[in-house]
Amino acid sequence: MNILLLGYGKMGQLIGQLAESRGHSIAGKINIDNLEELNTLDPSTIDVAIEFSQPEAAVENIKWAIERGIPIVSGTTGWLDQKPEIEQLTLFKNGAFFYASNYSIGVNIFFKVNEFLAKLMNETTGYKSSVEEIHHTAKKDAPSGTAITLAEGIIKNTEGLHTWNLSEGANEIEQSLPITSKRIDPAPGTHIIRYSSEIDHIEITHTAHSRQGFALGAILVSEWIQGKKGVLSMDDFLSF
Numbered sequence: 251m252n253i254l255l256l257g258y259g260k261m262g263q264l265i266g267q268l269a270e271s272r273g274h275s276i277a278g279k280i281n282i283d284n285l286e287e288l289n290t291l292d293p294s295t296i297d298v299a300i301e302f303s304q305p306e307a308a309v310e311n312i313k314w315a316i317e318r319g320i321p322i323v324s325g326t327t328g329w330l331d332q333k334p335e336i337e338q339l340t341l342f343k344n345g346a347f348f349y350a351s352n353y354s355i356g357v358n359i360f361f362k363v364n365e366f367l368a369k370l371m372n373e374t375t376g377y378k379s380s381v382e383e384i385h386h387t388a389k390k391d392a393p394s395g396t397a398i399t400l401a402e403g404i405i406k407n408t409e410g411l412h413t414w415n416l417s418e419g420a421n422e423i424e425q426s427l428p429i430t431s432k433r434i435d436p437a438p439g440t441h442i443i444r445y446s447s448e449i450d451h452i453e454i455t456h457t458a459h460s461r462q463g464f465a466l467g468a469i470l471v472s473e474w475i476q477g478k479k480g481v482l483s484m485d486d487f488l489s490f
């Protein structure tokens with residue numbers, strides 16, 4: 251595959267290295283300071299664009315690819331209020347758009363375990379649920395996209411929970427799941443789900459040891475998306 255990297259920071263660089271080691275070529279490495287390079291590219295030579303940039307840049311990057319008929323695999327977090335617009339454009343242009351808040355296979359297993367646990371906990375009383383995420387201090391958004399996906403998985407399976415809130419640890423909000431965000435270097439990404447009662451607590455944790463799992467997942471999806479159309483997600487890619 252000939253891969254365009256939209257965003258060439260920590261993730262873009264790692265994806266580039268890993269892609270080359272799997273025999274792929276890199277069509278371009280686009281960052282905030284070389285955006286004009288996009289005008290020099292021939293879209294017909296690009297098999298996929300992999301987009302890991304910044305919340306405020308994601309929508310324009312994704313539109314750029316869809317409008318040129320390039321399948322796009324996006325991992326940028328913090329822009330999802332505009333996802334419906336991107337989905338409409340994808341369908342209108344008969345394009346291929348893939349989004350995941352987390353490309354690690356381990357985290358996607360964790361998403362399933364989280365939903366299963368939420369269903370079990372919904373059958374009992376006395377437990378308060380909460381989510382905690384820990385990331386490096388350069389992270390621009392809070393809570394993490396992964397924490398939001400986890401919260402959605404809990405809310406959808408818990409009677410009486412309707413929303414989530416970014417918690418400072420103080421006040422509880424009625425019918426809302428608190429998410430605590432901590433920024434500690436060099437944490438690549440830790441997510442903890444807790445159910446606490448007077449008697450005990452239950453905790454499940456996913457800890458990324460590096461960014462390798464995110465990068466590999468994004469490349470595997472890019473290989474898989476070749477020839478596919480539509481709005482796609484990890485549920486389409488994974489067989490579990």
Ligand SMILES: NC(=O)C1=CN([C@@H]2O[C@H](COP(=O)(O)OP(=O)(O)OC[C@H]3O[C@@H](n4cnc5c(N)ncnc54)[C@H](O)[C@@H]3O)[C@@H](O)[C@H]2O)C=CC1
Nearest residue numbers: 257258259260261281282303307325326327351352353464
């Ligand atoms: N879905 C997933 O599995 C993962 C998602 N992420 C998300 O990916 C994003 C990037 O993460 P990192 O690489 O760690 O950040 P980073 O800060 O190291 O890199 C971001 C890069 O985007 C570039 N950029 C800014 N504006 C741009 C534009 N208009 N077009 C193209 N590039 C532009 C910057 O120059 C910078 O090099 C974040 O939103 C992060 O939350 C990170 C890891 C895994």
Ligand SMILES: O=C(O)C1=N[C@H](C(=O)O)C[C@H](O)C1
Nearest residue numbers: 327351389394395396438439
């Ligand atoms: O910014 C990061 O680093 C990460 N962002 C994603 C998120 O917001 O969930 C995925 C991963 O946790 C790393």
